[in-house]
Amino acid sequence: MKSVRLLVALTALACSASALADINVGVTLSTTGPAASLGIPEKNTFELLPTTIAGQKVNWIILDDASDTTRAVTNTRKLIAENKVDVILGSTITPNSLAMVDVAAEAETPMISMAASARIIDPANPKTKWIFKTPQNDSLMADAIVGHMKAHGVKTLGYVGFNDAYGEGWLGEMKRATAAAGITIAAEEKYNRSDASVTGQVLKLIAANADAVLIAASGTPAATPHKELKARGYKGKIYQTHGVANADFIRVVGADGNGSFLPSGPMLVYEQLPDSNPIKKVAADYVGKYEAKFGQRSTFGGHAWDAAMLLQRAVPEALKKGQPGTREFRAALRDGLEGVKEAVGTHGVYTMTATDHLGFDSRARVMLQIVDGKWVLEK
Amino acid sequence: MNLQIAALLAQDGLTNGAIYALLALALVLVFAVTRVVFVPQGEFVAFGALSLAALQNGAVPKTIWLLLAMAVIATILELVALARRRAAARAYMLAVAGWLVAPALVAALLWFAAPLKLALGWQVCLAILSVTAIGPLLYRIAIQPVAQGSVLVLLIVAVAVHFVLGGMGLLFFGAEGSRTPAFTDAMYQLGGINVSGQSLYVYGVSALAIGGLYWAFSQTLYGKALMATAFNRVGARLVGISPNFAGALTLTVAAALGAFSGVLIGPITTVYYDSGFLVGLKGFVGAIIGGLVSYPLAAAGALLIGLIESYASFWASQYKEVIVFTLIIPVLLWRSLKTRHHEEDQ
Known part of the structure; x- marks a missing residue:
């Protein structure tokens, strides 16, 4: 009895001692709500991550923000104030991440977002000094789409996208990219993630008679206009964004998805990459681990893996400059993240600079076609 | 916009409007009989559609566990109530048969029928049955204990039920959406525009349901009992209509209408898991146009909402929801000017 008590006391002591120096990583993900199909694989990925970095114990504190902007901000404040985290990872989607920027910057805590929009790390905003992200910028993907359109003789484009920051971001990027490529945007339509019907928007797109339609949406809600376009007999090319690169989209869109194009990170089709590509090995490692435990891969999980990879790169240096839990450590971590060079992730190769807190080049994207419910690399 | 697009939009608007109309009717009915603004109506829609999707995959809809749990709770509540009243032995047996055995039978039926992958029609019936069975249990557990409370208390309970059922929906069906197969893939040419067989189904079945309700309320004893309760609760009680029975029956009808709407909207x-709320909310706006009392006005209002939504999505897609929900302001203004204000009679 006495020995048990001693053991309990010792364990408690050991825990409290190590807790002082633990690295606390606050994570907020959209594991429920409309973006759940993105958030769940990210959450799964955190279960695959090591519990130590450079010999330090890491606590991954994962909260759900229900795809809701307010909840994401509340989570961020909670993680900073109560859990005293050294770095914030998240959120899954753009509106949430944009709202979190202010909170993270105010608390001088580095943040790595897993959302797409380039506005999250806009270098013109001084607050983004503290913000990094892992998914490809919309602009990189927009260039890939427009390049593909140009090569396939598309002259006019119909646009339908989410009526939120994701859609707005894409519309801006597409306007820029299409203007440079001489493609005119014939129709601009908006819809909501939760809309039951998009007939009105789709009829307008069909009436515009464009060569191709881009659906700027993410997750399964992107299937709504896609299926409606097919049901109304649209014959042109349909482009999706990389926001749909997951198995649930394929399940919901069904046979209507056949023949449509989308840009994606190389992870999704890493088997089809040439062996010379350095991403192939990293992606194979991650996808192997993920699929062994959770089944089908998801590119969104890859963003989480990459965020943790960047952290693993930056932490050892930062540890030399300060103790986890201190302001010095957070600042050193931020500097470390900004100094990352040629870090190979599952989605591309990261080389950060003061003005580019993503650091991708064209190695971070490929064009895919959906063929019989499979992703096929466009050569 | 040419005539063809206008016709297509009208068709789309009417299809959604017909579904909103079913929900608006259910809301008016529940409010009239129980004074509950039935916020969780939309959950029945999602449960109906997702149960059907589960049955399509040969899986047992996990709502049967909810059904069984609710049956046990309702039975306990009922037995305790009977014990307090020192009721006769027969009453206990009836309570167990009604509150425990009947829902358990429904659950068992689904358990055994789900892996058989029956024809679509049977699956639709099973999905509706499984959701309908939740209705009276919900009344017994959540609403009956506070049935004498003010409208505000009832509304708060309804909101709580909405959140509980929404959470359950996430647990049972997962965060991802599903589509169910259409009842028919047929397309008809009607004056130059394509009309899908599915939308004809929606019109026909909605009209049948509304007609059936009208018939039930005017011709059957139970329907008349509900109407009597809605008209005057105390008076109905005096002539021997149990308000609790009326409430449970109302929620059964509401759950059935909700599940039915879900099955209809599933292929469209x-x-x-959380789609039902918005659909239910639009039904609610329709019901508000009817002042939460008039069935024909509520149905017409719901159709109007469907049409406005459809045309708004064509002209100003970014403001669609704003337009639909802003509509409630002039309606409320008009109603408040038109009707004399009177204190709640309790």
Whole structure:
């Protein structure tokens, strides 16, 4: 009895001692709500991550923000104030991440977002000094789409996208990219993630008679206009964004998805990459681990893996400059993240600079076609 | 916009409007009989569609566990109430048969029928049955204990039920949406525009349901009992209509209408565990146009909402929801000017 008590006391002591120096990583993900199909694989990925970095114990504190902007901000404040985290990872989607920027910057805590929009790390905003992200910028993907359109003789484009920051971001990027490529945007339509019907928007797109339609949406809600376009007999090319690169989209869109194009990170089709590509090995490692435990891969999980990879790169240096839990450590971590060079992730190769807190080049994207419910690399 | 597009939009608007109309009727009915603004109506829609999707995959809809749990709770509540009243032995047996055995039978039926992958029609019946069975249990557990409370208390309970059922939906069906197969893939040419067989189904079945309700309320004893309760609760009680029975029956009808709408909307759009709320809300706006009392006005209001939504999505897609929900302001203004204000009679 006495020995048990001693053991309990010792364990408690050991825990409290190590807790002082633990690295606390606050994570907020959209594991429920409309973006759940993105958030769940990210959450799964955190279960695959090591519990130590450079010999330090890491606590991954994962909260759900229900795809809701307010909840994401509340989570961020909670993680900073109560859990005293050294770095914030998240959120899954753009509106949430944009709202979190202010909170993270105010608390001088580095943040790595897993959302797409380039506005999250806009270098013109001084607050983004503290913000990094892992998914490809919309602009990189927009260039890939427009390049593909140009090569396939598309002259006019119909646009339908989410009526939120994701859609707005894409519309801006597409306007820029299409203007440079001489493609005119014939129709601009908006819809909501939760809309039951998009007939009105789709009829307008069909009436515009464009060569191709881009659906700027993410997750399964992107299937709504896609299926409606097919049901109304649209014959042109349909482009999706990389926001749909997951198995649930394929399940919901069904046979209507056949023949449509989308840009994606190389992870999704890493088997089809040439062996010379350095991403192939990293992606194979991650996808192997993920699929062994959770089944089908998801590119969104890859963003989480990459965020943790960047952290693993930056932490050892930062540890030399300060103790986890201190302001010095957070600042050193931020500097470390900004100094990352040629870090190979599952989605591309990261080389950060003061003005580019993503650091991708064209190695971070490929064009895919959906063929019989499979992703096929466009050569 | 040419005539063809206008016709297509009208068709789309009427299809959604017909579904909103079913929900608006259910809301008016529940409010009239129980004074509950039935916020969780939309959950029945999602449950109906997602149960059907589960049955399509040969899986047992996990709502049967909810059904069984609710049956046990309702039975306990009922037995305790009977014990307090020192009721006769027969009453206990009836309570167990009604509150425990009947829902258990429904659950068992689903358990055994689900892996058989029956024809679509049977699956639709099973999905509706499984959701309908939740209705009276919900009344017994959540509403009956506070049935004498003010409208505000009842509304708060309804909101709580909405959140509980929404959470359950996430647990049972997962965060991802599903689509169910259409009842028919047929397309008809009607004056130069394509009309899908599915939308004809929606019109026909909605009209049948509304007609059936009208018939039931005017011709059957139970329907008349509900109407009597809605008209005057105390008076109905005096002539021997149990308000609790009326409430349970109302929620059964509401759950059936909700599940029915879910089955109808499933092939038209991707249904998520939380999709029902917005659909229900639009039904509610329709019901508000009818002042939460008039059935024909509520149905007409719901159709109007469907049409406005459809045309708004064509002209100003980014403001669609704003337009639909802003509509409630002039309606409320008009109603408040038109009707004399009177204190709640309790």
